[in-house]
Amino acid sequence: MKICVIGMGYVGLVSAACFADLGNNVWCVDKNNKKINLLNNNHIPFFEPGLEELVNKNYLSGRLKFTTNLNLAVTNSDVLFICVDTPKLKKSRSADLRHVFDVAKEVSKYIDKFKIIVTKSTVPITTGDKIEELILRKKRKKLFEVVSNPEFLREGEAIRDFRFPDRVVVGSNNKKVTKKLESLYDPIIKKGAEFFSTNRRGAELIKYAANAFLATKISYINELANLCEKTGVNIEDVAIAMGLDKRIGSRFLRAGPAFGGSCFPKDTRAITVTGDLFKTDLSIIKSVIKSNEKRRILLNERVKKILSNKIKNKKIAFLGVTFKPNTDDMRQSSSLVMIPFLLKKGAIINYYDPSGKKKEFAKHRNLVFCSNVYDACENVDLAIIHTEWEEFKALDFRKLYKKKKFKIYDMRNLYSVEFMKKKGFDYYSIGR
Ligand SMILES: NC(=O)c1ccc[n+]([C@@H]2O[C@H](COP(=O)([O-])OP(=O)(O)OC[C@H]3O[C@@H](n4cnc5c(N)ncnc54)[C@H](O)[C@@H]3O)[C@@H](O)[C@H]2O)c1
Numbered sequence: 001m002k003i004c005v006i007g008m009g010y011v012g013l014v015s016a017a018c019f020a021d022l023g024n025n026v027w028c029v030d031k032n033n034k035k036i037n038l039l040n041n042n043h044i045p046f047f048e049p050g051l052e053e054l055v056n057k058n059y060l061s062g063r064l065k066f067t068t069n070l071n072l073a074v075t076n077s078d079v080l081f082i083c084v085d086t087p088k089l090k091k092s093r094s095a096d097l098r099h100v101f102d103v104a105k106e107v108s109k110y111i112d113k114f115k116i117i118v119t120k121s122t123v124p125i126t127t128g129d130k131i132e133e134l135i136l137r138k139k140r141k142k143l144f145e146v147v148s149n150p151e152f153l154r155e156g157e158a159i160r161d162f163r164f165p166d167r168v169v170v171g172s173n174n175k176k177v178t179k180k181l182e183s184l185y186d187p188i189i190k191k192g193a194e195f196f197s198t199n200r201r202g203a204e205l206i207k208y209a210a211n212a213f214l215a216t217k218i219s220y221i222n223e224l225a226n227l228c229e230k231t232g233v234n235i236e237d238v239a240i241a242m243g244l245d246k247r248i249g250s251r252f253l254r255a256g257p258a259f260g261g262s263c264f265p266k267d268t269r270a271i272t273v274t275g276d277l278f279k280t281d282l283s284i285i286k287s288v289i290k291s292n293e294k295r296r297i298l299l300n301e302r303v304k305k306i307l308s309n310k311i312k313n314k315k316i317a318f319l320g321v322t323f324k325p326n327t328d329d330m331r332q333s334s335s336l337v338m339i340p341f342l343l344k345k346g347a348i349i350n351y352y353d354p355s356g357k358k359k360e361f362a363k364h365r366n367l368v369f370c371s372n373v374y375d376a377c378e379n380v381d382l383a384i385i386h387t388e389w390e391e392f393k394a395l396d397f398r399k400l401y402k403k404k405k406f407k408i409y410d411m412r413n414l415y416s417v418e419f420m421k422k423k424g425f426d427y428y429s430i431g432r
Helices: 010-021 033-040 051-060 070-075 098-110 127-136 158-163 175-184 186-190 200-231 235-243 264-277 283-306 335-344 397-401 417-422
Strands: 002-006 025-029 064-067 079-082 115-119 144-148 167-171 194-198 315-319 348-352 367-369 382-385 407-410 427-429
Touching: 002 010, 002 070, 010 025, 010 051, 010 064, 010 079, 010 158, 025 070, 033 064, 051 064, 051 158, 064 070, 070 098, 079 098, 079 175, 098 115, 098 127, 115 127, 115 175, 127 144, 127 200, 144 167, 144 175, 144 200, 167 175, 167 200, 175 186, 175 194, 194 200, 200 235, 200 264, 200 283, 264 283, 283 335, 283 382, 283 407, 315 335, 335 348, 417 427
Parallel strands: 002 025, 002 079, 025 064, 079 115, 115 144, 167 194, 315 348, 315 382, 348 367, 382 407, 407 427
Antiparallel strands: none
């Protein structure tokens, strides 16, 4: 098929590369010139395991083309995927749909024959209706169909998730168009993905409903971890035994820091706005948002307690600052709240993250990026394991101590309490 993917971020570039790898011809568009130049010179603008190889392979085969020229890409494609960002508006809980509507307006200028316009970006219910209205200002209804096809991939696992998703959801009010998309996804469906079709608004809601539910699971286990810390119960035991119940399932039941990332914080907020708009109080999701906000403060308080209420001039190592491993994405990571708080209280912080130095921390004083765990932990009073990168799972703490013994706050429960105690480490974790 002839495809155009608009927005070369985590979702757009991965989708484009995977579609091309399935044999489709894919035009990739971004308004960011620098990004397109990088891609045309074999550089991937962000870190996602396996993506560089996949992009290069399909670029060399000629199936993947990068451009800022939307006209060229639209004219040469039958199916257009909108994959631009839909962040939270600065002063409200709502999703900022500016980029989606900009694309719709631009695309409407170039539609010359029938096009399927697919929204892969996460957008609130009725966005598809609004895209349709915008395009109708320029083009007749016969020339296009607007479809919702939300994306469920996870950063860090994006290629695997795209190729082997649990389900592909397509929301369209047109059966012929649904069939066309089903045939595009056929190789993926044949490998075991469930194809689920519904109407357009249904697909828009499914994405938010899924994300809000996963966020709820995380907040639920995080709150139980707080109770475990006060009652001498091990949260891991509770989570494992709960997860063994097939009605519950074990995934997303891992206690840790507040959830972050580019999706859960903004999507939980956006769905409550939709609820309010349709006079439906989504009170469970609203309390998940509150619980997660509280957690950011609570874990800082815990750090303070571990340091015997004296943060001033204490040296702290942050191991991992991204919101999850195998990504360089810093959006809404809890480290963005924790590090500035500790700096403000007078801490001196070293941080190390396998995905490199972060521009988000460039302006802070008393905050240094180290290029490895050993340098980060030199002479510190406390090491905080913030992100569960593989390389933090088997650290040799005795070697890390070098000159000075430090406390360890493992916010991902990577080590067993018994083992760490037996070794004589001053070890703290979550809910245990
Ligand atoms: N990141 C994830 O893990 C993930 C997973 C599932 C769904 N989503 C959803 O997918 C969407 C995209 O997320 P992302 O993380 O890939 O975003 P991103 O911020 O990584 O990338 C968005 C890209 O769109 C480009 N863009 C913006 N406006 C444009 C325009 N008018 N024309 C051309 N390009 C334009 C930007 O330059 C940027 O390169 C969001 O709605 C998000 O909620 C994200």
